[in-house]
Amino acid sequence: MLLVNQIRENYEGVLAGLQKRNFPNAQAILAQALEIDDLRKSTQTQRDQIQAESNAISKQIGALMKEGKSDEASEIRERTAQIKIQIKELEDQNSKAEDDLKALLYTIPNVPHSSVPAGKSAEDNEIILENGVIPELFPGKQPHWELIKKYDIIDFDLGVKITGAGFPVYKGKGARLQRALINFFLDEALAAGYTEIQPPILVNEDSGYGTGQLPDKEGQMYFATADQLYLIPTAEVPITNLYRDVIVTEENLPIKNVGYTPCFRREAGSWGAHVRGLNRLHQFDKVEIVQITHPDDSYETLESMSAYVQGLLQKLELPYRVLRLCGGDMGFTSALTYDMEVYSAAQERWLEVSSVSNFETYQANRLKLRFKGDDKKTQLAHSLNGSALALPRIVAAILENNQTPDGINLPKVLHKYLGFESI
């Protein structure tokens, strides 16, 4: 969430940013936040003063009791009754103001970076780069949902039998392709200086709030009711939460972590014609990169993460494009997001395979993720993450783009991981 001081010190900037997102009633909400904060401060000042008085009296009573002057002590004690009522009242007002402020701040999205284009929907996203060659396929080309049947490598019907729709079973070369991609992505990240993390894939409620999945996206996560645990929708949740309530030393920045996990998404109500086959699943595999940086470095880091993800796509020889998301299409918590899309040549569609975002202090504020430098001051760090990469759509594009009448030729870079070259 935003800091009130951010709003106070840069009111015009925050307002303009929220308007770029088409955030309704921005002006009224910001004004309200400041008003509640003023109330919060004034009630705290009053409460603290009276509390100080009360503390002084208590000390005095203690001293008198020790001297055996119990008459005087009980005389003073009578005065405390009224003070207690006052404290209670101010305390209530103050904590209500705090709660109100927090509740309000939870509803305000992050302020977009200045480079974020205005716009309402995916239509307004800015295509900043296109790379790679879109293959010319032969007349009998098939979409991946046909190919996986033809070569018997991914089985949706079996998944339905043992679990339900959206839980595919990978078989034979299909399973090995999954494993090869995961290993390839992890090895690349290691070579780029990331430390590998293998986190739990169920998380508690605190972690859900830490990265912002709760309270907003509660219905999107699977929930194990007996133990009150959520199945993670992305490794971002457990990995970023490693740094919840942590004050890191400045010299340890940037922190670079990578993790492979399965991801679980209920995707309630978002099924339709465009989500056949591997395009949208309830369970899928993803390698995620996370960085915690000094605020001065986060945008440079974002560019490097974007370049890193593009490098993966180049090595996989997939045609891709990079979008800078517009204010209206960007995630709630992000300040700047690049989406990477690969071209899936049989579906003749661009598919989102990665989303790389800088959250600035928005997540760090919730997480209480801070760093301390030489000046001994603690301040909020910046957090970033990106998919590197999500497997299913990569698999879809690899299968479709490399198909021939005689089989599917797999990218060279995967051969040593696969132990075979084609399907």
Next chain:
RNA sequence: AGAGAGUUGGGUGAGUGGCUGAAACCAACAGUUUGCUAAACUGUCGUACGGGUUAAACUGUACCGGGGGUUCGAAUCCCCCACUCUCUGCCA
């Protein structure tokens, strides 16, 4: 799942109603001494939110797992919850 023990500052750990925001030790940081290192000595050494300041200094309040209660006063007493550890059971 059953029984028991526990949760204090970066770490170990003392503390059963006022002298405790918290002993002591360790770690860390700064300085003195030293040819360097080490050792010794001295000092600093939690967080949050207020007030105050150009910024500091300074200052108030809260926080000893979380929440509530008793009391003039709670780390300390009472209640509820969460978590951790040990033993037993089960199990990859």
